[in-house]
Each structure stands twice: as structure tokens, then as C-alpha cells.
Amino acid sequence: MPDTAPTPEPEESDIVKAALRRSTWAEMKTAEDWWAVWIGGGLLLICFLAMYFSLPADFSDQVTTAKAAGEKVSVHSPLKAWLAKPGSWSDNPLDSIFPPEKNNLLIPLGVVFLISLCAFSIGVKAMQQSVAKFAVGFLGVFLLAALAYILTGQVVVKRYNLEYALWALMIGLVISNTIGTPNWMKPALKTELYIKTGLVVMGASVLFSRLLILGLPGIYVAWVVTPIVLISTYAFGQKILKMESRSLNMVISxxxxxxxxxxxxxxxASCKAKKEELSFAIGLSLSFTVIMMIVLPAVIKALGIGPILGGAWMGGTIDSTGAVAASGAILGPEAEQVAITIKMIQNILIGVTAFGVAVFWVSFIETKESNIKPDAWEIWYRFPKFVLGFITASAIFSLLYVYLQGGDVVVPAMVKESSKVFRGWFFCLAFISIGLETNFRELAKFLKGGKPLILYVCGQSLNLLLTLLMAWLMFSVFYKDVVNEVFNK
Structure with missing residues (x-):
């Protein structure tokens, strides 16, 4: 007789199930990824139309004259005065909203709040969730995001480049791990929706030509390193750590x-993990995301690594897409674009990974008939659709930049003075949400024996080393000249 009883099979209700497949058309009306595309695309359309119809009647003549003189026309978005974030201050934080000798920012901040609330409420309604509960919670999340911006605007803080993402995370974490996240605020913690929408909006600022060029070395960084790390980490958990739960091992990997x-x-869903295992893996990931998005940019600066290589390194190693964008922004626009490109390419592997894990689980792990029937459509079903929004926005505004009369001044002005404001707010909302959703106490029960933590640390260490090596080869050796040409170096 064995010394211990066999581990009981988990109850059916405790297992993470694959969502019932719906038609693409049905998903386009109700899925979060698609609503990130619709909301982000709608805001970009509004920003562009406002810019386009505000151009003077003789704008074409002005552009022609300016080009002949080797100059550029100066244009501004009419939305600039209506969209804002809290500004700088030295001694009195109220100066960030009521700046001396300037118009106060209450109305522009209110406009951003109302537009964001209306846009996301439409998505929430389409996803069959309570708009009323979301609206109440959104007010709280937005006010916390405003607080993060206010803290960021302090002149000493700005000097040390402590970005809004750090403050947003800290505010959320302090609340979550002390008094606890208020229940009334939880319906508005739409981390993924905020991040994905912000990335779609960001697509307008990434020229498609750059995306294509950066994507070539990025494929090596994302598609070569990622499978190696996934397989190695899972094997390490089973062969070395002897983890009892194969599904927890796989989800963490x-x-x-x-x-x-x-x-x-x-x-x-592919490996029939328990719901609590999924919750733990997400909590562990978010905890390390908080650490890495703060520490990794500092390490890159300390080691003297350039922004392009640093951005590629962060894009392949930091888990959250929004955290990648925020960390890249700390190192500058070049690092931000490279990091986001790498992460977008890596995101495509979500569907491939889910399909591969499902095939592996059915074929080699489960000894009884499984209800998971993987097929090639699984890749499309799991594909992160918001990536399509990012690519489409990049392509459309790249065409406008090149072919629209004066597009090289119209598009940058639109991005800088309108769409970038929304993008920043959406990312800030996301990091407030991440902080509010991360409770370190709830992770403690899974850390008995330390195996999951050891698995994550060892796997991430391997990920950091391999990604840095591959990023160096691709961005600093094989494609160095091409990448530098993109950034005019």
C-alpha cells in the first residue's frame, strides 16, 4: 500500500474550461479584444477628423510654400485645449490642476473622464456587464490615476524620471495590501481592456515601415526564445523540482x-488547470511584473545598454504588455517602440501556445478521454485580436503620414496633442487596476515548499539571459545597420 493517498481529481467546477467557441462575428460584438479595437479605433477616428477639419482652407498652399523653403507648417489639434493630464508642481500639488497664471485643468480632465467613461461603458454593456457598477468603480479608478499623475508631476520626482506607471502601481498595491480593494471599485478593474485599448491607440504613433523592419529581428527574439523557455521551464518543474501539479507547472511556464x-x-483552459492555480499564476506574474518594470530599466541604464537593445530585452521578458510600454517609455521613445513591437510579436504566440499545450495534454498527459478537441482553428480563436487593431492603426496612419498633403505634420500633431493623452490615461488606469488586483497575502498558500516560486525565478532567469543574447545578436550584430537607419543613427 502506498504511504499517501493519490491526489483526488479536481471537481469539474474547479477546472478552468475553454470558452465555448462563437463565430467571429459574434465575438466582434462581445469580446474584450474586439472592443479594445472598436474603442481605440473610434477615438483615433475622432482625433483625426477633428484635426483634419480644423486645417485652414489654404493648408495645401502653406505646405507647398514651406517645403520650397525647407521648412514645415505648424499645426495644432483643436482637441488640445480639451484634453489634459495633471501638470507639474513644486510645493503645492493643487498647482498641477490649478496652475498659476494659466487656465485650470478641471474641464479638460473632466472631458477625458467623460469620454473614457462613455467609451468603455459601451464596451462593458456589449460584454453584458453592469454599466452602473462599472461607472461607479470607474470614477474611483480614474481619481486614483489622476493622483498617480499628480505625484509624477512633482519637479523632484520628474528629475529622477519616476514615471506615472510606478506611482499607479504603488497606489494600487498599497490599497490592495492594506485596507483591501473596495468591492464597489472592482467592476471597473478592467486591466486588459485598458491596456489593449491603449495599445490600439498607440498604433497611430508607430509608423508601419518601422514596425516591419523592427519586426524582422523581433521574430527571432520572440519566436525562438519563447518556445525554448516554455519547454525548458516545464521540464525543469517536472524533472528537477518534481512539482505535483503538472497543470500549475504548465500555466506558470x-x-x-x-x-x-x-x-x-x-x-x-488547454491543460484543465484548477481555477485557483490560474489565479495564483496570474498573481505571481503580476507581482514579478511590478518588480521587473521598475528594476529592469534601472539595470539597463546601470549597465550602459542602449535604448534599442534595452527595449528588445524588456519586450521579450516583462510579462504584461502595458508594463512593457511603460518600461520602454522610461528609456525613451526608441526603447518604447522596439519593446512594444517585440511584445506584439510575442503575443501572437498565445494561440499557438494554447493549441500546442492542448495537443500535448490530450496526447501525453491525460489517460482518459478529454473534452478538449484541439484543431487548427484554435490558433485563430486564441489569437489576440487587439494586435490587429494596433497593426491596422499603424498601417492607416503611416499611409496618411506619407500620402496626405502635410501628413508629416498633421499625424504627429494629432498624436501628440490628442491620441497620446488618451493612451497615457488608459495605461495609467491599467496600472492602477494591476495594483488593486494584486494581493500578496493571497499568494502565500501556494508558496509552501517554494517550488512555484523557484520555478518562476529560474524560468525568468533563463528567459532574461536567452532574450538578452538573442536581442544582442539581432539588434546589435545582424540587423544593427538596418535598425539604426530606422532611428536615423
Whole structure:
């Protein structure tokens, strides 16, 4: 007789199930990824039309004259005065909203709040959730995001480049791990929706020509390193750590190696993980995301690594897409664009990973008939659709930049003075949400024996080393000249 009883099979209700497949048309009306595309695309359309119809009647003549003189026409978005974030201050934080000798920012901040609330409420309604509860919670989340911006605007803080993402995370974490996240605020913690919408909006600022060029070396960084790390981490957990739960091992491995929450959810359904295992993996990922998005930019600066290589390194290792954008922004626009490109390419592997894990689980792990029937459509079903929004926005505004009369001044002005404001707010809302959703106490029960933590740390260490090596080869050796040409170096 064995010394211990066999581990009981989990109850059916405790297992993360793959969502019932719906038609693409049905998903386009109700899925979060698609609503990130619709909301982000709608805001970009509004920003562009406002810019376009405000151009003077003789704008074409002005552009022609300016080009002949080797100059550029100066244009501004009419939305600039209506959209804002809290500004700088030295001694009195109220100066960030009521700046001396300037118009106060209450109305522009209110406009951003109302537009954001209306846009996301439409998506929430389409996803069949309570708009009233979301609206109440959104007010609280928005006020916390405003507080993060206010703290960021302090002149000493700005000097040390402590970005809004750090403050947003800290505010959320302090609340979550002390008094606890208020229940009335929880319906508005739409981390993924905020991040994905912000990334779609960001697409307008990434020229498609750059995206294509950066994507070539990025494929090597994302598609070569990621599978190696995933397989190695899972094997390490089974062969070396002897983890009892294969499903927890797999979810942590996918979460850490691919792209965090989305990969964890997709993989958990494929390997029939328990819901509490999924929750733990996500919590572990978010905890390390908080650490890495703060520490990694500092390490890159300390080591003297350039922004392009640094951005590629962060894009392949930091789990959350929004955290990648924020960390890249700390190092500058070049690092931000490279990091986001790498992460977008890596996000495509969500569907491939879910499909591969499902095939592996059915074929080699489960000894009885499984209700998971993987097929090639699984890749499309799991594909992060918001990536299509990002690419489409990049392509459209790249065409406008090149072919629209004066597009090289119209598009940058639109981005800088309108769409970039929304993007910043959406990312800030996301990091407030991440902080409010991360409770370190709830992770303690899974850390008995330390195996999951050891698995994550060892896997992420391998990920950091391999990604840095591959990023160096691609961005500093094989494609160095091409990448430098993109950034005019």
C-alpha cells in the first residue's frame, strides 16, 4: 500500500474550461479584444477628423510654400485645449490642476473622464456587464490615476524620471495590501481592456515601415526564445523540482515565457488547470511584473545598454504588455517602440501556445478521454485580436503620414496633442487596476515548499539571459545597420 493517498481529481467546477467557441462575428460584438479595437479605433477616428477639419482652407498652399523653403507648417489639434493630464508642481500639488497664471485643468480632465467613461461603458454593456457598477468603480479608478499623475508631476520626482506607471502601481498595491480593494471599485478593474485599448491607440504613433523592419529581428527574439523557455521551464518543474501539479507547472511556464495573463488564461483552459492555480499564476506574474518594470530599466541604464537593445530585452521578458510600454517609455521613445513591437510579436504566440499545450495534454498527459478537441482553428480563436487593431492603426496612419498633403505634420500633431493623452490615461488606469488586483497575502498558500516560486525565478532567469543574447545578436550584430537607419543613427 502506498504511504499517501493519490491526489483526488479536481471537481469539474474547479477546472478552468475553454470558452465555448462563437463565430467571429459574434465575438466582434462581445469580446474584450474586439472592443479594445472598436474603442481605440473610434477615438483615433475622432482625433483625426477633428484635426483634419480644423486645417485652414489654404493648408495645401502653406505646405507647398514651406517645403520650397525647407521648412514645415505648424499645426495644432483643436482637441488640445480639451484634453489634459495633471501638470507639474513644486510645493503645492493643487498647482498641477490649478496652475498659476494659466487656465485650470478641471474641464479638460473632466472631458477625458467623460469620454473614457462613455467609451468603455459601451464596451462593458456589449460584454453584458453592469454599466452602473462599472461607472461607479470607474470614477474611483480614474481619481486614483489622476493622483498617480499628480505625484509624477512633482519637479523632484520628474528629475529622477519616476514615471506615472510606478506611482499607479504603488497606489494600487498599497490599497490592495492594506485596507483591501473596495468591492464597489472592482467592476471597473478592467486591466486588459485598458491596456489593449491603449495599445490600439498607440498604433497611430508607430509608423508601419518601422514596425516591419523592427519586426524582422523581433521574430527571432520572440519566436525562438519563447518556445525554448516554455519547454525548458516545464521540464525543469517536472524533472528537477518534481512539482505535483503538472497543470500549475504548465500555466506558470506559459505565463512567464509568453505574455502573462492572456497566455495563462489560454493555457489553463488547454491543460484543465484548477481555477485557483490560474489565479495564483496570474498573481505571481503580476507581482514579478511590478518588480521587473521598475528594476529592469534601472539595470539597463546601470549597465550602459542602449535604448534599442534595452527595449528588445524588456519586450521579450516583462510579462504584461502595458508594463512593457511603460518600461520602454522610461528609456525613451526608441526603447518604447522596439519593446512594444517585440511584445506584439510575442503575443501572437498565445494561440499557438494554447493549441500546442492542448495537443500535448490530450496526447501525453491525460489517460482518459478529454473534452478538449484541439484543431487548427484554435490558433485563430486564441489569437489576440487587439494586435490587429494596433497593426491596422499603424498601417492607416503611416499611409496618411506619407500620402496626405502635410501628413508629416498633421499625424504627429494629432498624436501628440490628442491620441497620446488618451493612451497615457488608459495605461495609467491599467496600472492602477494591476495594483488593486494584486494581493500578496493571497499568494502565500501556494508558496509552501517554494517550488512555484523557484520555478518562476529560474524560468525568468533563463528567459532574461536567452532574450538578452538573442536581442544582442539581432539588434546589435545582424540587423544593427538596418535598425539604426530606422532611428536615423
Amino acid at each position: 506559459a505565463d512567464m515565457s509568453v505574455c502573462g495573463v492572456s497566455a495563462a488564461i489560454a493555457t489553463a
